[in-house]
Amino acid sequence: MNQRERLEQAFAAAGPIVGRADADGVTVEVSVGGRLRSVRLTPQALRYGAAQLAQTVVATAARATAKANQRAEQVYAQALGGKRVLDGLGLSYDPALAADEDFDRDWTRG
Amino acid sequence: MTQPSQRRTTERLLADAEERLRVTEELPERLASVRGWAYNGDDTVHVTVDVHGALTQLRLDEAALALGAEALGAQIVELSHRAQQAAMGEGVNILGDALGDAAALDMMRSAGLALDPEPEVIPYTPGVDPNAGGWHVIDR
Numbered sequence: 001m002n003q004r005e006r007l008e009q010a011f012a013a014a015g016p017i018v019g020r021a022d023a024d025g026v027t028v029e030v031s032v033g034g035r036l037r038s039v040r041l042t043p044q045a046l047r048y049g050a051a052q053l054a055q056t057v058v059a060t061a062a063r064a065t066a067k068a069n070q071r072a073e074q075v076y077a078q079a080l081g082g083k084r085v086l087d088g089l090g091l092s093y094d095p096a097l098a099a100d101e102d103f104d105r106d107w108t109r110g
Numbered sequence: 111m112t113q114p115s116q117r118r119t120t121e122r123l124l125a126d127a128e129e130r131l132r133v134t135e136e137l138p139e140r141l142a143s144v145r146g147w148a149y150n151g152d153d154t155v156h157v158t159v160d161v162h163g164a165l166t167q168l169r170l171d172e173a174a175l176a177l178g179a180e181a182l183g184a185q186i187v188e189l190s191h192r193a194q195q196a197a198m199g200e201g202v203n204i205l206g207d208a209l210g211d212a213a214a215l216d217m218m219r220s221a222g223l224a225l226d227p228e229p230e231v232i233p234y235t236p237g238v239d240p241n242a243g244g245w246h247v248i249d250r
Binding site (some may be wrong): 030031032033034035036037038039040041042043044045049050051052053057058061062065078093 | 128134141143159160161163164165166167168169170171172174175179180182183184186187190191194
């Protein structure tokens with residue numbers, strides 16, 4: 001099996017890769033690379049005002065993207081034996097963003 | 111008078127090759143900096159994305175909140191997809207500088223981007239005026 005077939009098989013086995021994150025009534029789902037699949041807002045999310053909402057959507061999308069890219073990285077690594085390829089594709093991510101803890105949010109809003 | 115030669119000199123070929131290499135080296139950075147944007151009819155939602163479609167900027171007017179939670183979410187997604195089309199068009203232009211126009215056109219086709227339509231060509235038929243009926247002679 002060549003590299004391309006190994007990759008195709010690995011991604012087929014992994015199923016669709018979706019990164020998902022939520023904060024303050026905003027739930028964002030993205031594909032690898034960050035293309036938006038859905039943005040769901042609760043009526044509460046709209047109460048903080050437009051500027052705050054826009055900021056939350058962008059930050060949540062960034063966390064969802066980091067998760068999707070991290071998952072893609074795992075699938076690539078499995079198929080290709082640990083080689084880092086995402087940086088070359090412009091799909092690098094901040095591991096801190098991909099973490100599930102919402103460490104930077106609770107103290108900002110109390 | 112002699113016509114200037116259409117063939118490129120060795121110096122010219124080398125310079126062209128070097129230019130291609132330089133452009134190829136810069137490719138990842140240039141692609142990473144590409145942004146596409148789209149906004150809705152009222153200009154209350156303004157979305158900016160990179161070539162991958164990742165949201166880089168979102169501007170919402172207070173009036174956008176009147177759309178309601180569900181419609182606003184859907185609008186952001188839809189605009190981001192339109193913005194990504196624009197970003198990809200720009201990305202293909204940049205790739206074309208490095209890989210040549212033929213490769214860029216192939217990529218546009220595979221990415222489902224619209225190509226510039228071919229200009230309309232009116233076939234030439236001897237004795238037939240293609241503009242017949244399209245103009246009038248003022249006969250005095």
